[in-house]
Amino acid sequence: MVQTKPRDAHHHGNLKEALVDYTLNAATDGELADLSVRKAARDLGVSPGAAYRHFPDKSALLRSVAERGFDALAAAFEHTVPFDSVAMDAADARKRFTALAMTYVTFANARTELWRLMFGPFGMAPGTVSDRPSTYDWLGKCLTELAHSDVIVPPKPDHQFFAWSAIHGMSDLQDSPALGEKPIASSVERQCALILSALAPHR
Amino acid sequence: MVQTKPRDAHHHGNLKEALVDYTLNAATDGELADLSVRKAARDLGVSPGAAYRHFPDKSALLRSVAERGFDALAAAFEHTVPFDSVAMDAADARKRFTALAMTYVTFANARTELWRLMFGPFGMAPGTVSDRPSTYDWLGKCLTELAHSDVIVPPKPDHQFFAWSAIHGMSDLQDSPALGEKPIASSVERQCALILSALAPHR
DNA sequence: CGGTATATGTAACCAGTGATTACTTTCGGA
DNA sequence: TCCGAAAGTAATCACTGGTTACATATACCG
Secondary structure: OOOOOOOOOOOOOOOOHHHHHHHHHHHHOOOOOOOHHHHHHHHOOOHHHHHHHHHOHHHHHHHHHHHHHHHHHHHHHHOOOOOOOOOOOOHHHHHHHHHHHHHHHHHHHHHHHHHHHHOOOOOOOOOOOOOOOHHHHHHHHHHHHHHHHOOOOOOOHHHHHHHHHHHHHHHHOOOOOHHHOOOOOOHHHHHHHHHHHHHOOOO | OOOOOOOOOOOOOEEEHHHHHHHHHHHOOOOOOOHHHHHHHHHHOOOOHHHHHHOOOHHHHHHHHHHHHHHHHHHHHHHHHHOOOOOOOHHHHHHHHHHHHHHHHHHHOHHHHHHHHHHHHOOOOOOOOOOOOOOOHHHHHHHHHHHHHHOOOOOOOOHHHHHHHHHHHHHHOOOHHHHHOOHHHHHHHHHHHHHHHHHHOOO
């Protein structure tokens, strides 16, 4: 039987995925504030209780979405600085580092609500460690390249944390009045230069 | 009947303040998640509607609390590095800068929920500009002192933003697995040294 | 004083929500 | 073919955000 097409007789197929997708879209569109499990279920043509079969909790759903957020961020990284590629020289290594930061900042700006979710009370769950390279890995890669070109000193954990903090901080504060009117994109390059100069070899 | 003492016949006196206080405490105790206007009103012995006479919105209440958060942060700054005091020498200026960062980090750690509120969707409202010095002012002061002692170059807006970003970033990421197990307090000093070395005069 | 406007609070109410429960349908394998 | 688990439904509960109509107290002003 199984007639190869389960179709959607009355059940949805894989609701779990659909719910996460729905919520992810809501977050991307800045409609996370008025998200409700019921509304999600309703819009997916399913009863409220059905959703609770897949997620014990509303926050469980949000957690799942936060994880997907990290996936999306990693995908963005991969697009700008493929993980398996290598820098050609010092200038290129700098460029790549800056591009990485720029991607980070842009992501935070374009998907603010998802961003807050990722680093909010639900994000960074110590539970699942993804197999895919994380932000930290990408950063480490860039720093290693830079060190290889002698732009910076061989990176230690402290340095890596420092670089991440600086990039994360400017992402989070990009809408602060302190930055004035000009868009942060125009500042990223200078900020990156400052970061690297902190790690530059003693001269 | 009215017996000359307004007391609390049936109305509370200054409910508005009481509500903000209540919420502030809830935030400090990490109970913000299950805060509700009704519960607040209930605990204050007042009808739900009464609260809505003072705040059009739940988010209006939260906004007020976020503002108070900045007050609290400023108070913490004032406690560690009084705004009118001056650094005695280079070493002192460094110490003060580090203390400032430490205060920031500690605040974020001890009052996480309030913290998130302050920098979340409600915080940093462009509306009211407080009269009291802001984080940015304090930072500027410290940097100016450091420049005066020739520890760093005379600070430009970019530099100030950089320093803030780095400090803010490590505050926000202090619970990240990337930092490992050790408490961030032990790292703050090194991180601050890195920040300053980025701004150090060319030698 | 006494009277009135206004700030403050109450009571009742509505729609919508998170979450649970008991019951039904569908699917896939023995 | 039958049966058990998976997936979904329907009904329900306590509670929430928010509004409205009404009551009460306060302060002001002649």
